[in-house]
Amino acid sequence: MSAFKHLFQSISIGSLKVKNRLLMSAMSINFGVDDQGWVDDQLIEYFRVRARGGVGMMLVGGGGVHPSGVELPHLPALWDDACIPSLTRMVNAVRPYETRFGVQLMHGGRQSYHDQKVAPSAIPAPAVVNGVPKALTLMEIDEIVAAFGDAARRCLEAGFDFIEIHGAHGYLINQFLSPNSNIREDAYGGPFDNRIRFLRDIMRDIRTKTGTDFPVGIRINGDDYIDGGWTLADAKRLAPILEAEGAAYLHVSAGVYGSRQLTIPSMYVPQGCFVHLAEAVKPLVSVPVITAGRIKLPEMAERIIRGGQADMVAMGRSLLADPNWPHKARTGITDTIRPCIGCCLACIHAVLALEPGSCVVNPEVGREYLLGDPVPAPASKKVMVIGAGPAGLAAARMAALRGHQVLVLDEKRHAGGLARLAALPPGRGEIMDLVNFLEREVARLGVEIRLNTPVDARIITVEMPDVAILASGSMPEVPLYKGLFQSRMNVVTMLEVLEENAAVGGKAIVMGGNQAGLVVADHLAEQGCDVVVLHRKAHFAEEMSSNDRFYLRERLTAHPVTLFKKVSIKRFFPHGVSFLSNGRPLEIDGFDTVVVSDAMTSIKKPLELFKDRAVDVHVIGDAKSPRTIQFAVGEAEEIGRQI
Ligand SMILES: Cc1cc2nc3c(=O)[nH]c(=O)nc-3n(C[C@H](O)[C@H](O)[C@H](O)COP(=O)(O)O)c2cc1C
Ligand code: SF4
Known part of the structure; x- marks a missing residue:
């Protein structure tokens, strides 16, 4: 039995049986969707790999219900029946893994990326995007309500198991809920009951178009963390109303653009930072309550479920970093989980810059369809890696995974290179999670690491490597x-x-x-x-x-x-x-x-030692040019797959 027995207990979400308590939360990843808004092989493979990793439920992020509410350029467009066949192809690719697959329906409102933004009131978003939105007319509100219902019907027809309504994070529904962004004077603004009307109308429209068997979950904020915004007291008041309206689950998150506490917090913020919000809502409803936010350790996830703070745990970035997190936790090989370090760099930072999302510690994100799993090299080579920082260790890991015989040299007492130092200032300690993971991995794969050992001509002569990877880093x-x-x-x-x-x-x-x-x-x-x-x-x-x-x-x-x-x-x-x-x-x-x-400045000196030798030499990471860990790990994996 798994050490995390509460986490790997099944649960029912309405009519849906889910094999464990893990949900991959919606992430608008901004790739794998073509110009028409149809999903393609890139997104399909990204999800297939994560379903294969054992997660119980999984959500496609940011499905756009209406052209006026598109948050990012490459998100599924759900406003036309023409989207259905490509969605069905994705559902079919995921089906063999028994992961319940859903779509999050969203309208970005004033937080959309384009210039034709709409919102309950003509108040600009406090941060990230510019421009004053147009206040919606009553007719336009009706149109968007109907668009949610139609999009839900398309998801059902495409074969998805459930949907989630995005009522959180400062997007359109949250803009209606929050007094900070809704100053309407009609039936959709003012008192609480009016501000929740838009969400209620959406739920009712979805019901009429999908029937009552199709599970509809709702993501709400437990707190906007912004002056004059939606609070935990509001969320507690809304929760039983949503249950009465037929919500299959409540997913409690937090934050809006420009809030004091960010929806996607970085390594500075304690892990499990929003659990208390779900915990406060949970006693008020009988449907499952889901929590999210910096949950990366199986021990913490287990504690949350065992302690009754939430019924399910949603993880976003941890499943970018390691799609096999659930499988590894269930089978007790937690040491092999590749950890998200909370840098936010290749995921949300890239996406908000309208680039495709990826992950600093897992450069395979978004390239699963091109790369596939690492395959054994045609012939095992002797590989010498110079430098045991993240670049050197990641290259050594990938080369060893493919069956090469790898030796890592580093002149320092410790592995980790500059990352070890970068982890020392306040709040930066999680950078070491990556170093520790890579060290464990290379040890598991039988890589020899010689510390306190600068590379010299003698070692090269004795070891006679076929390939040398220079990952010697940089210095000030x-x-x-x-x-x-x-x-x-x-x-x-x-x-x-x-x-x-x-x-x-x-x-x-x-x-x-x-x-x-x-x-x-x-x-x-x-x-x-x-x-x-x-x-x-x-x-x-x-x-x-x-x-x-x-x-x-x-x-x-x-x-x-x-x-x-x-x-x-x-x-x-x-x-x-x-x-x-x-x-x-x-x-x-x-x-x-x-x-x-x-x-x-890059440390390239060891290159001279390979002059006039029949060694295939590659320079990666800071040794090539000083940049972030993202480049170090990316280049390392690339070369590890090539040799
Ligand atoms: C790249 C990226 C895109 C996201 N897009 C969405 C989204 O479309 N809808 C949503 O509800 N949350 C979105 N989120 C927030 C996540 O679902 C999650 O709540 C947040 O990342 C905190 O959880 P984590 O620490 O497990 O990543 C996004 C997060 C990331 C990193
Ligand atoms: S880019 Fe950083 S924060 Fe984002 S998933 Fe990867 S490690 Fe985590």
């Missing part, structure tokens, strides 16, 4: 600022601060407001240091996802850390510096330390 560059080395301040790199705990003193200037600079500033401020960050560019930490940066900026404001952008340095003097920021001349004084975190 120290720019030649006028007067810096003549000053009385201690000059250290951000690596020395993190790795060697270099003495920094009470007041520090951090040169560079990129991701590394800001997390080091946070690290120093946490230790009681007064910190000023000087950044050359116009935007801070551009390489971070906006969701992750949001929480970091909050921390920096709270400390406070002083930030200057568009900085050009005039000169350093004994305990300070004069500079221009946004063209304004400024001078700061009384500092002990300068922490350099401006630019990185």
Whole structure:
């Protein structure tokens, strides 16, 4: 029996029997849908792989019910019967796995990506998208209500097992519910009963078009986390009404565009951050209640179900990171789960930039239809990987999975490279989950790792590799600022601060407001240091996802850390510096330390050792060019699949 016996108990959702308590929540992934809004092989394979991984229920994200409410360019269009055949093809691909498959019906309202936005009232979204929406007329409301019903009927005809109405996250239904976005003076605005009318009308229209057997779940916010918005008290009041209207389940989430707490929180936010909202709603209804939000550990998921906080656990990103999460949890091989690290970079950040979604730790997302599962290499080769950071370990893992004989060398005492250091500042610890996973994997696959071992000519001669993968990473560059080395301040790199705990003193200037600079500033401020960050560019930490940066900026404001952008340095003097920021001349004084975190340079030196040798050499990750972990892991898997 599974160690997570509550999690892997079956449950009934209306007439539907579900094999476990796991739902893959709706994610608008922005790929696999053609220009007509029909799903194609890319999306079909993405879902087939996740159904094969053992999840009990699964939702297609962001199915558009009406052209006026399309959230992103590549989401299924459900407003025309012509969409049905491609949806049926997807349903058929998933059917053998006994995963209950549904579609989330949504209208983006003022949070749609296009310019013809509509909403209950002409109030723009507080963030992410621009433009004042047009307030819907009563006739237009009727049209959209009917569009939900028609879309539901198409999902039923396509063969889906259930649907979910998206009443959360600041989209159209949530805009009607929330007093913050609905100031209508007709039957759809004002008092609570009027604000919930739109959702009620939708539920009733769906019922008339699908019958009562087709399970219709509803996602609502337990809290908008925005001033004047929908609250937990509202959600508790609504829950029994939705049950009476025939809701098959309630899925309690949180947040809207621009909220204090984001719907898709980053690693800074505690895991299971919204469980208390579902827990508060659960005693008020008898239909299943689902919780979501940063649930990544099977132990936590089990605890939630066992403790009766929710009946099911929804996971989004954990199933991007590892589609086999359910199978691995059920069979007790949790050590092999590839963890989501909460960076939000390749998933929601990419999608909101209208790019296809993917995953930093799992570059296969969206490419399942092209790649398939890794296959054994035609011949086993001797592969030498130089560098045991994420790039080196990920390349070693993939090469070993394909049957190559892999040796990893690293001159440091520990594996993990810069990721190990990146995980040290406050709130960044989950980056180590990836390093730990890769270390466990290479150990499981029999890869030899030699630490404290710089590569040299002798080792290459002795080992005689067929292939060398240079993943030696990068190191900080120290720019030649006028007067810096003549000053009385201690000059250290951000690596020395993190790795060697270099003495920094009470007041520090951090040169560079990129991701590394800001997390080091946070690290120093946490230790009681007064910190000023000087950044050359116009935007801070551009390489971070906006969701992750949001929480970091909050921390920096709270400390406070002083930030200057568009900085050009005039000169350093004994305990300070004069500079221009946004063209304004400024001078700061009384500092002990300068922490350099401006630019990185690739470590390519080991390449010379392979000159004139019959070794197939590949350079990946920061060694190729300093960038984010996304590139490191992506290039690593790519080369691991090629050799
Ligand atoms: C790329 C992406 C797209 C999402 N799109 C939707 C969506 O269309 N509908 C929805 O209700 N939630 C959407 N979400 C939110 C997730 O369903 C989920 O609530 C959120 O990611 C928190 O859960 P997690 O920590 O398990 O990922 C999206 C999340 C991601 C990462
Ligand atoms: S990109 Fe980051 S946050 Fe998104 S699923 Fe992957 S690891 Fe998780």
